[in-house]
Amino acid sequence: MITFFGILIILFGLITLILNPILKNNTFFQRFTTRRSIQILLVGIVFSIVSGTVFYAEPGTAYAVQYPWGGQKAVFRQGINTKMWGRLIPIQFELPIKYVIPGRDGELGEQSEYANVDVAKYWAFSDAVKARIATSVVISINTQDEAQFLSVADRNKTEKNLIRSRIIPNIDQSIKNTCKLMDAQDYISGQASDFDRYFKDQLENGMYVLEEYNESENREVIGDSSTVRTVVNQETKQKRFRIKIKDGLPVREPGNSLKGYGLTVVQAVVTEIDWEETFDKRLQLQKEEVAQTQLEKQQAEREFYRAQKEKARGEAEKAAERARLEKEQIQKTIAAETEAKVAEFNLVKEKKQFEVEKFKAQSKKVAADAEAYQNAKLVNAGLTPQERAEWEYKTAVGVARELKALKLPEFYIEGGGKDKAQANLLESLIGADLAKTMLKSNKQ
Template sequence: MITLFGILIILLGIVTLVTKPLFKNAKLLEWFTAKRSVQIIGIGIVLSIVTGTFFYAEPGTAYAVQYPWGGQKAVFRQGIHTKMWGRLIPIQFELPIKYVIPSQEHGLGEQSEYANVDEAKYWAFSDAVKARIATSVVISINTEDEGQFLSVADRNKTERNMIRSRIISNIDQSIKNTCKLMDAQDYISGQASDFDRYFKDQLENGMYVLEEYADNQTREIIGDSSTVRTIVNKDTKHKRFRIQIRNGEPVREKGNSLKAYGLTVIQAVVTEIDWEATFDNRLQLQKEEVAQTQLEKQQAEREFYRAQKEKARGEADKATERARLEKEQIQKTIAAETEAKVAEFNLVKEKKQFEVEKFKALSKKVAADAESYQNAKLVNAGLTPQERAEWDYKTSVGVARELKELRLPEIFIEGSSSKNSDNTLLESLIGADLAKQMMNKPEK
């Protein structure tokens, strides 16, 4: 711009210098004297020299400087650099390129002098469904290899020409090939990420070579899993494409890659898709059908879980009743075992008590026998009247006790005897029994 301004100043000086002698009486040219016209020409020459010798490199922009004598250089740093009246080819480090779906209110949206924004185009998927695809692509130039950058700048002349002739054509081809690889239904069913991956890979490494294959039969499982039937729908037959694979790698078109120009794809994504009206109607019907299916599925699941709940409740009641019965059974069993233990203990106790009483009775009887034997000895030995009275008392007490245990014969026959006839029958019997006991007892 400054160079053009300097050239205009030079032309102005030359015009005033030439026309001054021809129009001497013109008031407009009175100020332009010959000296001033020469000064104006000098100022224009200085401006042209200065602006032709130097230029200012803006940040984020690479420059290819082509000199008049055939040399060239690359400038990647900002600041003032020499160009020696050479030609400049500025190219941004990163080139944003966007396809936008226009709106009625804002059109293509905000524009920027550093971004290339175009209206999105219609593309056809493999099932012939068309849609406008909005994309956002960012391309980076190679600032490490000066020779490659100068070659790209020399072949494309300008940044805009490189975007239009190289980058946009590759973007369009990548979108077209990617659309052929899938149906519109596949895209909305979860293959959107595959679309972005194929799109970026082709844009950076080259276009896929596609091959057509037949895919008009769909294998579906009907009924149980052991019955597989093939359903053929001739109305939905359409061409299908897939990537040619060789040695495990996709086959690509030669010479159709941004990488060959030293360009790197930083970003390549689909930001929005505007489907055609017929497909939108189909999607709406599918959404309604899916919603109805989900509703029925939820109802079926609700009924299933309700049945499971009733079943679980029945199992819980059974478990509660079983626990109650088992508790009662355990209580009765423990009570019966306790009763048996108590009875067994009482039996042992009675046996022990019986033995204790038996030994007590024997002890008493032995003591009485010993006392009677001692008294008999004392009687035989002779006692004083006082001792005799005491012995009679004790003897009477012992005899009374022994009479309780004495068993008299039911039949007694009295006959003549040589004993004293003054003794009564009772005395005779008592005497006989005592005598018998004394005779049977050993002496101490």
């Protein structure tokens, strides 16, 4: 721009210097004397000199400056730098290169002015299915090694030539090799990430050396122990390619790498694929088949879960009925156990009550025996016949009253004998022991 203005100023100074003597009566040219025209010429020359010695480096751009005397230098910093009438080779730090699938109207859509955009090409996969592959690649130049950058700039002359002659051929070769490594069906079945990985690796480190191989057909054995026949598929086998491996590493083509130019692959991805019409139809049929399969699978799952639901409901009802019956059983068992416990408790209570009453009766009997014995002693000690008769009467009445609680036998058998005949009715009522005691007392 400065050079352009300098040239304009020089031309203007020359015009005024030449036409001033000719057009002396012209008011406009009368303003420019010979001295002023020379001054304008000098200003134009200064502008031209300045524009040839310095230049402005734009941000994000590296410059290779080649001097007229054969020297050169690299400029990676933006701002004003000297070039001393040298030649400039500007190259962006990062070079965006895109393959775009055009729209129906043939337009490539809105793109950046700094990107190199081309129409996507058709490529064939290993199963002969063709597709337009849209890619987005970003290549970064080496700004750390000045000598390597100057070598690349010197050999390629311009940024556009570097892209067209070095980078794009590598991109095309990488896409071609990667397409040979897989079928179109493999790509849509989950190997898209492998495609991007192979694509970027070949761009940065060199092209794979591919080797052709045939997938071996497994022989099918038909027959029994007596007759065996081998059937081999006679159909034409599809050619397949794989990466040639040596010492565990892929073999690469020598001298075909962007790394040799100090270029680094920042990004290399497939953004879109436009399959050919026949494959699109096949994909549509597959999608419909998959959709139908998914629908049938969902229906089968729905029936399965419905059956599981009915089964669970039946199990729940069985569990509820079992719980109800177990509850009734437990209630009946508890009631029976309670009744048995109550009966056992009543039995123990009756036994205890019987023992208590028995001991009470024995206590009363002992007390009556003691009282009778005492009275007998008193009588023998010197009571009058009247007092003795009265004592015997009271004693008999008292003993009978005390023994009312006792349950005596209703019948008894008297034995014969001389001494037994002398026993009175009181002996039979109070028992053998009490009678014996009183009898002995009377004898004494």
